[in-house]
Amino acid sequence: MTWIAWRMLxxxxxxxxxxxxxxxxxxxxxxxxxxxxxxxxxxxxSQIKDLQGADIWVMDPSVQSIxxxxxxxxxxxxxxxxxxxxxxxxxxxxxxxxxxxxxxxFQQVILLGLDDGTLVGAPPQIVAGSLADLRRPGAIIMDxxxxxxxxxxxxxxxxxTFEMNDRRxxxxxxxxxxxxxxTYPIVYTRYSEAVLFSPRERKxxxxxxxxxxxxxxxxxxxxxIHLQTGLQAQTREEFAWTTMMYYMRKTGIPMNFGITVLLxxxxxxxxxGQTFYLFTIENLKQFGALKAMGAGNLRLVAMIxxxxxxxxxxxxxxxxxxxxxxxxxFRESARLAxxxxxxxMAGTGVAVVLIAxxxxxxxxxxxxxxxxxxxxxx
Amino acid sequence: xxxxxxxxxxxxxxxxxEFGSEGALVKxxxxxxxxxxxxxxxxxxxxSGCGKTTLLSVIAGMxxxxxxxxxxxxxxxxxxxxxxxxxxxxxxxxxVFQQFNLLPALTAAENVTVPLILAGWPRRKALARAxxxxxxxxxxxxxxxxxxxxxxxxQQRVAIARALVHEPKLLVCDEPTSALDARTGHTIMExxxxxxxxxxxxVVVVTHDSxxxxxxxxxxxxxxxxxxxxxxxAPAGTLEALETVG
Numbered sequence: 360m361t362w363i364a365w366r367m368l369x370x371x372x373x374x375x376x377x378x379x380x381x382x383x384x385x386x387x388x389x390x391x392x393x394x395x396x397x398x399x400x401x402x403x404x405s406q407i408k409d410l411q412g413a414d415i416w417v418m419d420p421s422v423q424s425i426x427x428x429x430x431x432x433x434x435x436x437x438x439x440x441x442x443x444x445x446x447x448x449x450x451x452x453x454x455x456x457x458x459x460x461x462x463x464x465f466q467q468v469i470l471l472g473l474d475d476g477t478l479v480g481a482p483p484q485i486v487a488g489s490l491a492d493l494r495r496p497g498a499i500i501m502d503x504x505x506x507x508x509x510x511x512x513x514x515x516x517x518x519x520t521f522e523m524n525d526r527r528x529x530x531x532x533x534x535x536x537x538x539x540x541x542t543y544p545i546v547y548t549r550y551s552e553a554v555l556f557s558p559r560e561r562k563x564x565x566x567x568x569x570x571x572x573x574x575x576x577x578x579x580x581x582x583x584i585h586l587q588t589g590l591q592a593q594t595r596e597e598f599a600w601t602t603m604m605y606y607m608r609k610t611g612i613p614m615n616f617g618i619t620v621l622l623x624x625x626x627x628x629x630x631x632g633q634t635f636y637l638f639t640i641e642n643l644k645q646f647g648a649l650k651a652m653g654a655g656n657l658r659l660v661a662m663i664x665x666x667x668x669x670x671x672x673x674x675x676x677x678x679x680x681x682x683x684x685x686x687x688x689f690r691e692s693a694r695l696a697x698x699x700x701x702x703x704m705a706g707t708g709v710a711v712v713l714i715a716x717x718x719x720x721x722x723x724x725x726x727x728x729x730x731x732x733x734x735x736x737x
Numbered sequence: 738x739x740x741x742x743x744x745x746x747x748x749x750x751x752x753x754x755e756f757g758s759e760g761a762l763v764k765x766x767x768x769x770x771x772x773x774x775x776x777x778x779x780x781x782x783x784x785s786g787c788g789k790t791t792l793l794s795v796i797a798g799m800x801x802x803x804x805x806x807x808x809x810x811x812x813x814x815x816x817x818x819x820x821x822x823x824x825x826x827x828x829x830x831x832x833v834f835q836q837f838n839l840l841p842a843l844t845a846a847e848n849v850t851v852p853l854i855l856a857g858w859p860r861r862k863a864l865a866r867a868x869x870x871x872x873x874x875x876x877x878x879x880x881x882x883x884x885x886x887x888x889x890x891x892q893q894r895v896a897i898a899r900a901l902v903h904e905p906k907l908l909v910c911d912e913p914t915s916a917l918d919a920r921t922g923h924t925i926m927e928x929x930x931x932x933x934x935x936x937x938x939x940v941v942v943v944t945h946d947s948x949x950x951x952x953x954x955x956x957x958x959x960x961x962x963x964x965x966x967x968x969x970x971a972p973a974g975t976l977e978a979l980e981t982v983g
Contacts, residue, residue, distance in 0.1 A: 362860065363840065366843055369842070370841060370843075645840050645841075648832070648834070648838040648840075649851070649855070651797070651799055651826070651832050652852050653827015653828070653856070654823070655824075658855075730799070731799040732790075732799040732800045734834055735793065735799075735834065
């Protein structure tokens with residue numbers, strides 16, 4: 360009977376295309392918007408991911424994200440170093456500051472000060488210049504997107520200078536870095552330089568980066584740090600989630616994307632559901648004839664489910680494919696924040712299955728209640 | 738069980754069918770007694786709304802009577818329920834509808850295979866049988882045509898082939914000629930008569946069309962939900978009565 364169900368479905372080409380497009384549209388909208396949302400949320404964690412080398416982030420207990428800086432005292436660094444299980448702990452400076460270019464223009468930058476001795480958290484991929492040169496006075500390394508922002512279309516020129524807090528910064532390297540949520544250029548320098556590139560403050564230590572001893576569980580080390588120092592300690596993964604959750608809670612981003620995703624679901628359900636239901640209603644006499652000829656309810660339900668499954672698979676494939684294609688094209692050309700994890704694909708699948716299931720249920724209800732004698736009505 | 742009853746393919750006794758509920762009760766059948774015999778065409782005739790189609794639906798096991806007994810091919814329909822009734826209908830009853838009710842997306846041959854597919858036949862074998870039957874019915878060159886690409890008369894031939902392909906013992910036809918012109922209707926009735934007599938199956942035809950009366954072996958005249966007379970020749974005055982009502 361599946362071939363009969365298939366032929367009934369595809370026999371009405373207009374309706375078949377409308378149902379598939381409805382599902383595809385819903386899949387596209389849900390997957391695309393969810394992926395952009397995921398991409399945006401990932402941007403909030405880009406510096407946590409880029410600052411590698413340490414598993415544990417230690418911060419003030421009230422810090423809610425990587426951009427929520429509440430400076431620590433130098434003492435806190437030593438207290439962390441004294442916690443059993445901590446192999447080492449180093450300083451990290453982070454703040455937004457203002458760069459003054461040679462042209463006199465100002466530009467906000469994200470300033471990261473790395474531990475002078477170890478350079479823990481240094482960018483792993485230098486595309487021009489040298490990481491070793493970061494030890495020179497006033498040296499900074501900038502991310503390539505930031506360089507293009509400050510000096511558009513200009514080739515990389517080591518030795519280029521600009522000012523931060525009236526101090527001269529010298530460009531000694533260009534690195535790769537993930538795009539940040541704030542989109543500002545990212546400037547890496549040594550901790551001792553970073554504190555000079557910013558206005559003077561009583562406490563300047565933004566975070567402590569720590570590493571557990573080999574064989575210790577980082578989560579357990581975090582717990583010990585918190586118990587012993589009262590500071591907040593999180594693994595890198597935990598801190599990334601904390602940061603993402605902060606942006607989800609404190610911004611309207613999830614609501615905005617959620618509304619769009621919901622609209623995609625509703626519009627998709629309306630188009631696909633209504634067309635599928637109408638398709639069944641129009642075929643009611645055919646179902647009645649099949650019933651009269653000896654097709655039981657189970658068989659007819661199986662036919663409807665098969666038809667629903669076909670449109671879901673094709674529509675979902677088209678929608679997810681289009682969303683992925685969209686992301687691939689615009690991620691590079693328009694610097695779109697786009698990340699499609701398997702959870703988005705699975706969630707979209709569940710959504711379109713729900714759409715098809717609701718449409719099928721309505722259709723099945725009509726077919727199950729159908730009296731085969733309906734075929735005798737002219 | 739008397740001899741007459743034993744010979745009958747269909748035996749209805751005091752069959753009633755009511756629709757609606759108290760206050761808006763419609764009595765479509767009011768104590769119908771009817772016997773239909775194998776190898777005969779029994780015509781159910783009468784004015785619109787007299788209960789012909791309801792009786793046909795009840796006989797074919799597509800509608801349950803409110804009261805009365807119906808035996809079809811020896812089976813008491815009251816004892817058949819759900820899946821067993823569906824199976825009985827699929828195996829023993831062939832249907833010819835006024836509007837043909839062919840599946841528009843299937844070719845003529847594929848439409849003919851449907852009862853066989855429902856009976857579990859492999860598609861290829863069912864198609865071979867459908868082709869053979871359509872060939873026999875003069876439709877060999879239309880096997881691969883969609884219903885929309887053949888004439889109304891040819892569609893009804895396909896519908897008859899579909900009704901016969903699984904060799905049912907009972908054929909029920911609802912106004913099989915009303916959507917056809919006189920000549921095509923005549924041809925279709927000749928075809929029905931041939932198949933009914935050829936294999937000894939019982940054929941029940943509901944019709945308004947007095948032009949097909951010449952093909953009937955038995956005429957059951959209905960009025961207001963009752964059988965008012967059963968005759969073996971076209972009942973006198975039926976034509977006039979139908980024309981008056983119609």
